[in-house]
Amino acid sequence: VTVSALYQRYLEHLGGLHALSSALSLLGWDQETFMPPRGIENRAATRSHLAGLAHDGTVDPAFGELLDELAASGLDDVRAASVRETRRDRDRSVKVPRKLVTELSRVTAMAQQAWVTARKNDDWATFAPLLTQVVDLRRQEAEAVGYEAEPYDALLDQYEPDMRTAVLEPVFAELRPALVAMTAEIADRQNDVAADVLLGEWPVPAQEKLSRRLLDAMGFDFEAGRLDTSAHPFTSGASPLDIRLTTAYDPADPAKGIYSTIHEGGHGLYEQGLPTEHSGTPLGEACGLGMHESQSRSWENQVGRSRAFMDFLLPHIVDLFPERAVGLTADSLFAALNVVHPSLIRIDADEVTYNLHIALRFELERALFRGEIDVAELPDLWREHMTSDLGVTPTGDRDGVLQDIHWSFGAFGYFPTYTLGNLYAATLFRAAGDSLGDLDTMMARGDFSPLLGWMRDNVHVHGRRWSADELCRRATGRGLNCDDFLNHLRAKFGVS
Amino acid sequence: VTVSALYQRYLEHLGGLHALSSALSLLGWDQETFMPPRGIENRAATRSHLAGLAHDGTVDPAFGELLDELAASGLDDVRAASVRETRRDRDRSVKVPRKLVTELSRVTAMAQQAWVTARKNDDWATFAPLLTQVVDLRRQEAEAVGYEAEPYDALLDQYEPDMRTAVLEPVFAELRPALVAMTAEIADRQNDVAADVLLGEWPVPAQEKLSRRLLDAMGFDFEAGRLDTSAHPFTSGASPLDIRLTTAYDPADPAKGIYSTIHEGGHGLYEQGLPTEHSGTPLGEACGLGMHESQSRSWENQVGRSRAFMDFLLPHIVDLFPERAVGLTADSLFAALNVVHPSLIRIDADEVTYNLHIALRFELERALFRGEIDVAELPDLWREHMTSDLGVTPTGDRDGVLQDIHWSFGAFGYFPTYTLGNLYAATLFRAAGDSLGDLDTMMARGDFSPLLGWMRDNVHVHGRRWSADELCRRATGRGLNCDDFLNHLRAKFGVS
Numbered sequence: 001v002t003v004s005a006l007y008q009r010y011l012e013h014l015g016g017l018h019a020l021s022s023a024l025s026l027l028g029w030d031q032e033t034f035m036p037p038r039g040i041e042n043r044a045a046t047r048s049h050l051a052g053l054a055h056d057g058t059v060d061p062a063f064g065e066l067l068d069e070l071a072a073s074g075l076d077d078v079r080a081a082s083v084r085e086t087r088r089d090r091d092r093s094v095k096v097p098r099k100l101v102t103e104l105s106r107v108t109a110m111a112q113q114a115w116v117t118a119r120k121n122d123d124w125a126t127f128a129p130l131l132t133q134v135v136d137l138r139r140q141e142a143e144a145v146g147y148e149a150e151p152y153d154a155l156l157d158q159y160e161p162d163m164r165t166a167v168l169e170p171v172f173a174e175l176r177p178a179l180v181a182m183t184a185e186i187a188d189r190q191n192d193v194a195a196d197v198l199l200g201e202w203p204v205p206a207q208e209k210l211s212r213r214l215l216d217a218m219g220f221d222f223e224a225g226r227l228d229t230s231a232h233p234f235t236s237g238a239s240p241l242d243i244r245l246t247t248a249y250d251p252a253d254p255a256k257g258i259y260s261t262i263h264e265g266g267h268g269l270y271e272q273g274l275p276t277e278h279s280g281t282p283l284g285e286a287c288g289l290g291m292h293e294s295q296s297r298s299w300e301n302q303v304g305r306s307r308a309f310m311d312f313l314l315p316h317i318v319d320l321f322p323e324r325a326v327g328l329t330a331d332s333l334f335a336a337l338n339v340v341h342p343s344l345i346r347i348d349a350d351e352v353t354y355n356l357h358i359a360l361r362f363e364l365e366r367a368l369f370r371g372e373i374d375v376a377e378l379p380d381l382w383r384e385h386m387t388s389d390l391g392v393t394p395t396g397d398r399d400g401v402l403q404d405i406h407w408s409f410g411a412f413g414y415f416p417t418y419t420l421g422n423l424y425a426a427t428l429f430r431a432a433g434d435s436l437g438d439l440d441t442m443m444a445r446g447d448f449s450p451l452l453g454w455m456r457d458n459v460h461v462h463g464r465r466w467s468a469d470e471l472c473r474r475a476t477g478r479g480l481n482c483d484d485f486l487n488h489l490r491a492k493f494g495v496s
Numbered sequence: 497v498t499v500s501a502l503y504q505r506y507l508e509h510l511g512g513l514h515a516l517s518s519a520l521s522l523l524g525w526d527q528e529t530f531m532p533p534r535g536i537e538n539r540a541a542t543r544s545h546l547a548g549l550a551h552d553g554t555v556d557p558a559f560g561e562l563l564d565e566l567a568a569s570g571l572d573d574v575r576a577a578s579v580r581e582t583r584r585d586r587d588r589s590v591k592v593p594r595k596l597v598t599e600l601s602r603v604t605a606m607a608q609q610a611w612v613t614a615r616k617n618d619d620w621a622t623f624a625p626l627l628t629q630v631v632d633l634r635r636q637e638a639e640a641v642g643y644e645a646e647p648y649d650a651l652l653d654q655y656e657p658d659m660r661t662a663v664l665e666p667v668f669a670e671l672r673p674a675l676v677a678m679t680a681e682i683a684d685r686q687n688d689v690a691a692d693v694l695l696g697e698w699p700v701p702a703q704e705k706l707s708r709r710l711l712d713a714m715g716f717d718f719e720a721g722r723l724d725t726s727a728h729p730f731t732s733g734a735s736p737l738d739i740r741l742t743t744a745y746d747p748a749d750p751a752k753g754i755y756s757t758i759h760e761g762g763h764g765l766y767e768q769g770l771p772t773e774h775s776g777t778p779l780g781e782a783c784g785l786g787m788h789e790s791q792s793r794s795w796e797n798q799v800g801r802s803r804a805f806m807d808f809l810l811p812h813i814v815d816l817f818p819e820r821a822v823g824l825t826a827d828s829l830f831a832a833l834n835v836v837h838p839s840l841i842r843i844d845a846d847e848v849t850y851n852l853h854i855a856l857r858f859e860l861e862r863a864l865f866r867g868e869i870d871v872a873e874l875p876d877l878w879r880e881h882m883t884s885d886l887g888v889t890p891t892g893d894r895d896g897v898l899q900d901i902h903w904s905f906g907a908f909g910y911f912p913t914y915t916l917g918n919l920y921a922a923t924l925f926r927a928a929g930d931s932l933g934d935l936d937t938m939m940a941r942g943d944f945s946p947l948l949g950w951m952r953d954n955v956h957v958h959g960r961r962w963s964a965d966e967l968c969r970r971a972t973g974r975g976l977n978c979d980d981f982l983n984h985l986r987a988k989f990g991v992s
Contacts (some may be wrong), residue, residue, distance in 0.1 A: 019545030022538060023519045030522055034530075038720040039738030042518060042775065046734065049515030053549070224534040238542065242535030279538065 003073045007465030010070060011281065013063055014086070018280030020054040022238035029244045032230040048105070050391035055101070058093045078283065081465045085282030088161065096144050103286060104137045108409045115408035122398040124379055127408075132375045134410050135368060142369065152369040160288045160420060162467050165366055167480070168416055172359045174482045175419070179356050182486075185495045186340045186352060194335040197328055202254045206320040209263040210254075211247055212314055218299065219263050219452045220245075228455055233260040233266035235296075239279050243271045254321075255337055258313075259300055266299030267292060269452060273460030281465040289414070291468040293421020294428055295455065301351050301422075302429040302488065303443060303451070310334045311444035340493065343388040344399040352489055353390060355422060360385040361404075361415040369412065424472055430458065431476035499569045506566055507777065509559055510582070510965050514776030516550040518734035524573055525740045530724040532877060544601070547790020551597070554589045561573040574779065577961045581778030584657065591641050600633045604905045611904035618894040620875055624903075629863060638865065641864040651909030656784045656916060658963050659863060663976070664912055668855045670978045671915070675852050676885060678982075681991045682836045692832035693824055698750045706750075707743055707757040709812055714761050714795065715948045716741075717768055731763035731792075735775050739767045749819075750835055750992040754809075755796055762795030763788060765948060780958040785910070787964040790924055791951065797918075798925040798984065799939060799947070806830045807940035811840045836989065838886040840895040848985055849886060851918060856881040857900075857911040865908065902943050922981035924955065927972035944968025 017262040027047050035043060057063070057295035067090065070083045095153055111130040118127035211227060225243035237243035238355045245264040249257040270286055278284035288293045303309055310330035317333070318325040340350045346357040348475060364381060367373045373381065382401040387393045394400035406414060432454040433439045458475035465471075478484070490496065512977060524541050553559070563586065566579045607626040614623035638647035641716035645662060652659040707723060733739035741760040745753040766782055774780035782788045799805055806826035813829070814821040836846045842853040860877060861868045869877065878897040883889045890896035902910055928950040929935045938946055956972035962970065969975045986992065 015541070016545055019542045022542040023523060023546060026522060026526060027519060034722060036718065036722055036738055037722050038717070040733065042735035042738060045511070046515045046518040049512055050519060170907070221534070222532065224532050225529060226532055239535065239538035242538060425835055 003070075003075065006066065006070055006073060007075070007079060010066060010083070010086075013057070013060075013066070014280050017057050018399070020050050021280075024050050025236050025238045029236045032232075032234065032317050033228045033244075033246060043489045044109075044471075051234070055093060055098070056342060058090055060376070064090065064094070078465065082278070082281050082283050085161075085285075089282075092145055092158070094139055095146065100137065100140055100144065104134075104141065104410060107133050107137060111408040111410075112405065115405055118140055119398055119402045122396040122402070124397040124402060127402065128375055131378075131407060134407065135375055135412070138368060138410050138412055150370060150451055152366050152413060155365075155369070156416065157413075159411075159414050159417050160290045160332075160468065161464075162469075163288075163290070163416070163420070168362060171419070171482060173425070174360050175355050175486075176389065176488055178482070179352060182489060182493070182495050183340060183342060183352055183390075186493050187247045190340060191335060195339050196330070197332045200252075200324050202251055202321060202324060204249045204251055204257075207249045207251075207254060207257045210316055210320050211257060214258065214261055215245075215265045215268075216448045217312070218262070218269060218448050220265050220268055224272055225268055227261070228349075233264050235264045235271065237271045239267075240272050240276050240284070243268045254317075254324075259304060262304040263296045263300040266296035269455070270295040270460055273452075273456045274463055275461055278463055280286045281463075283462050283465060287459075287462070287464045287466065287471055288468045289417035290420030291424060291459065291471060293418055294419075294424035295459070296298070297421045298425035298455075302425060303436075305338055305351060306440070306443060306492075307331075308335045308440035308443040310337075312446040314326070338492075342392050344386065344392055344394050345403055355419045356389045358415050358419045360389060365415070386484070410413050412422070420468070420480070423480060423482060423485050424468065426488045427472055427476050427478055427481060428455070430484050430488070431458075431478075450470070498564075499571065502562065502566055502569060503571070503575060504610050506562060506579070508581075509553070509556075509562070509589065510776050513550055513553050516553070517776075519976040520546050520550070521732050521734045525732045526960055528728075529724045529742060531738075540605075542870070551594070553591060554586050559573040560586065560590070574961065578774070578777050578779045581657075581781075581960045583938075585778075587737075588641055588654070592637055593640060596633065596636055596640065598613055600630075600637065600906060603629050603633060607904040607906075608901065611898070611901055615894055615898045618892040618898070620893040621900060623898065624871055627874075627903060631871055631908070635908050636910055637866060646866060648862050648909060651861075651865070652912065653909075654912050655907075655910050656786045656964065657960075659744070659784075659786070660918070664858060667915070667919070667976070667978060671851050671887065671982075672855050674978070674982055675848060677851075678837060678985060678989070678991050679836060679848055679886075682989050683838075685830060686836060690828070691835050693828045694750060694820070696748075696820050698747055698753075698817060698820060700745045700747055700753075703745045703747075703750060706812055707753060708818050709876060710757055711755065711761045713765075713942045714758070714810070714944050716761050716764055720768055723757070729760050731760045731767065733764075733767045736768050736770045736772050736780070739764045750813075750820075755800060759792045759796040762792035764793040765795070765951070766956055769952045770950075770959055771957055774959055777959075779961060781960050783955075783958070783960045783962065783967055784964045785913035786916030787920055787955065787967060789913055789957070790920030791917075792952075793917045794921035794925045798921060799944070801834055802936070802939060803827075803830045803990075804936035804939040806833075808942040818911050826836065834988075838888050839862060840882065840890050841889055841899055851915045852885045854911050854915045856885060860917075861908050861911070874917060916964070916976070919976060919981050920964065922984045923968055923972050923974055923977060924951070926980050926984070927954075927974075 024047060027043060027050070031040070031043055060099070067083060067087050071087065075083060075186065081452075107130065111134050114127050114130050118124065138155060139151060142154035144153040145157075147153040147157075149164065153164050154169070196245065212222075215222070215227060224241040225245065227245045227247060229248055230246035231248065233245075233247045235245050242326070245261075245268045247257060247260040247264060247278055270292060274284050274286065276284070307330070310333045314325075314328065314330050314333055317328065336352070340352045342353050343349055346354070349357055360382070363385065364378060368375070368378075369427075379397050379401045382397075383393055386400065432451055436442070436450045436454060439451065442448070459471065466474065473479045515654050520543060521547070523539060527539055528535070539679045563579060563583050567576075567583065571579060573929070603626065607623070607630050610623050610982065611627050614620065635647055635650060638650035641650040641653075643649040643653075645660065649660045652661065652664070694775045708718075711723060712718070721733075721741065722738040723743060725744055726742035729741075729743045731739065732743050741757070741764045743753060743756040743760060745958050766788060770782065772780070803826070810821075810824065810826050810829055813824065835844070836848045838852075839845055845853055856878070859881065860869070860874060862873070864874075875893050875897045878893075879889055882896065928947055931937070932946045932950060935947060938944070955967065958967055961967075965975045974980070
């Protein structure tokens with residue numbers, strides 16, 4: 001057989017797997033948006049069966065042989081990258097025994113349920129035994145997958161290909177003291193009541209209109225996507241031409257809806273910008289969660305929280321919320337939406353303190369998977385870190401170690417991608433500005449198409465062809481670094 | 497292996513097929529309700545792949561052997577019925593060559609598109625060649641499936657197990673003259689302007705509220721289902737605990753929303769009443785399309801268009817549409833919602849003339865598959881039948897042979913299930929009344945739970961255990977017949 005016939009077989013096999021992942025994507029989206037509550041049991045069975053079919057199709061030995069043949073067949077760079085990434089994914093699936101997958105799925109389902117109750121009742125003791133099991137299973141998974149330096153690397157690699165503990169350590173070592181110092185300096189000079197200009201009622205129907213206007217302006221294609229609501233905002237998609245965003249509204253706080261929408265909109269623009277001709281293959285997929293988060297974060301923070309953006313946002317607020325807009329100026333809006341304030345809850349954190357929350361989680365996860373600490377020690381260590389880094393101490397575990405759902409479903413190694421996203425966002429945005437000129441004037445006018453065009457050309461279109469670090473380097477001349485992010489904060493908040 | 501181990505393997509295999517059909521159900525529902533337009537291509541590919549997996553799982557020879565073993569193993573009646581129906585479905589799938597399935601799928605996709613344009617432009621000539629291909633492929637399918645008397649039987653059997661042309665012929669032969677005579681008699685005495693009391697604007701948000709109230713009163717469980725809108729109302733469901741209804745509203749005509757909702761609500765109540773312990777097996781499925789339609793029709797016509805129902809409906813109209821309700825009485829509402837009037841379009845037809853539209857389609861389909869007529873003759877024959885039976889003649893094919901989408905996707909043998917539904921509805925409703933006593937008083941009060949309970953006990957809970965005719969006989973003492981339906985019309989409209 002010719003190479004091109006082999007490659008055709010490869011594409012057909014991936015097409016079948018893509019059909020399953022498209023169906024799984026819709027089943028997941030519907031479960032969070034429209035599914036009636038009593039449908040959950042059948043939904044879980046349906047998802048589990050389809051996930052099993054996808055696993056079988058992935059580990060299929062004949063598919064493995066096909067990939068080996070292709071890898072040795074002298075493909076051009078683009079096709080070679082596709083096969084390389086498919087093999088990476090398949091290798092991981094082959095290495096993890098099916099029994100371990102099933103057990104993880106069973107235990108994390110229980111742990112998620114237990115977490116909901118434990119958080120509500122501030123009851124760490126009932127959650128801890130299940131979390132211990134989850135950590136133990138994930139440690140087994142890391143051993144099965146293999147690693148060079150330490151088990152935690154095998155978990156990081158799942159969310160951010162090739163990311164290693166040793167790469168993250170200097171990053172957090174640089175960020176932490178810089179952010180702690182910056183937070184203190186900003187707090188000293190900041191107006192504590194800046195956010196009070198947003199007090200009052202913000203009717204949800206008008207918030208919905210605003211969300212649509214924001215996404216329209218950003219360039220989100222509603223013919224190829226939707227916006228709905230769910231308890232926790234997310235983005236999912238079966239293809240670049242069918243991207244589902246969700247957001248959430250708080251009638252007492254417009255920032256929640258605005259920034260949830262812009263954040264998910266950033267994810268959605270990345271997904272809509274992936275090359276459709278490569279749909280269902282790695283070249284049609286986003287390059288890791290860090291780069292994905294760079295897209296949501298650059299729109300949310302570099303764009304949506306900029307002073308220039310306020311000139312665009314204010315007239316919409318005047319139009320949609322006339323009672324709230326009385327006396328509001330672009331400057332007071334900018335101040336209100338950029339209050340820096342150490343707080344207990346990660347998802348409410350501002351742009352400056354956010355990464356301190358991630359640094360804490362990274363330290364605890366690394367220590368856990370090195371066996372340096374036990375699950376039982378997490379609540380106390382959490383309190384210590386919060387006190388030393390952020391200067392605030394949770395009174396209960398509800399606002400401490402129990403605040404995130406992620407560990408309950410085994411997502412260790414995942415949180416660091418949020419910080420990677422913030423760092424890549426700053427570097428990409430700086431380079432876009434260097435290339436496009438006066439971004440502030442464009443943003444103030446609501447003309448976001450040059451920025452989107454730059455991201456399309458330099459990030460979206462490449463899919464998983466390169467690692468995140470190399471993609472960033474090719475786009476900006478610079479790989480992962482803290483400088484661009486810290487400089488962005490220094491310039492924005494006028495600190496040293 | 498023991499029989500119970502064999503049966504367990506059978507249930508597991510069906511569980512996998514049910515997961516696929518659950519996913520397909522959601523993919524189909526979403527396509528008609530929420531999918532962004534540009535998602536269609538990936539959606540079609542996804543559905544096609546999953547349908548292929550379901551087909552493979554069904555025709556799997558090992559599954560066939562398992563079914564043979566089970567059939568010979570002396571199962572109890574209930575399990576034997578389950579295996580019998582599964583074999584029936586599988587036999588049909590095995591007999592139709594995959595190539596024919598693919599070809600039908602390809603040609604009907606083209607024919608559906610062509611139909612949309614042809615209907616819009618009143619252009620039969622562009623549609624006819626594709627319809628000829630569809631008829632030819634369906635004839636090949638009938639030959640592949642096999643039949644005793646004539647090819648059309650193999651098509652009927654797909655929608656209504658064991659239904660035959662020879663059974664339907666005397667039914668339509670009895671209905672046709674009776675309905676023609678009845679229509680004339682009613683038209684003579686009916687107030688032509690009865691419907692004018694409904695003129696004016698009916699705001700859609702209030703219509704939505706009314707639909708929810710109606711479904712609530714009927715006993716539809718919104719914890720196990722939803723109501724949305726779509727261009728053509730339908731009911732779909734992945735399990736009795738996740739049933740999706742759609743309806744459609746016309747701001748100038750409340751009847752459209754009311755009866756679409758009640759009709760789909762009847763389908764939905766059947767689905768919600770199927771035994772969850774048998775989900776994914778024939779015992780958890782509805783017993784043919786005729787019985788399904790009996791549930792939607794009995795709620796729509798026997799309940800929703802009854803004089804008693806108007807006493808329940810009127811206060812809701814007064815509450816939700818105060819401007820429209822001025823001067824409206826239960827009697828004038830009853831008259832307005834029961835105007836009998838021969839018309840060109842099936843979906844707009846009243847309770848009396850409706851089955852004349854079906855009789856016409858049955859005659860033409862039977863003649864087509866007997867080879868007595870060609871596709872090219874359909875438009876003229878349509879006009880002739882309409883003129884002779886209903887006394888109205890379509891000026892264009894748009895209001896004639898092109899009005900229904902069904903033939904474009906090959907649904908020959910399907911229309912008769914609508915008439916079967918009307919007949920079973922009348923017989924079941926009569927028996928329910930005999931058993932429950934004064935149904936009118938209950939309906940006037942909005943107390944529909946005794947009726948739903950009777951349908952649950954006598955129809956829903958049995959799934960596909962028996963044929964529709966036997967199910968009806970066991971529930972009512974009487975099988976398929978025209979008397980109950982004709983007597984219902986005679987009593988309601990006071991004709992001979």
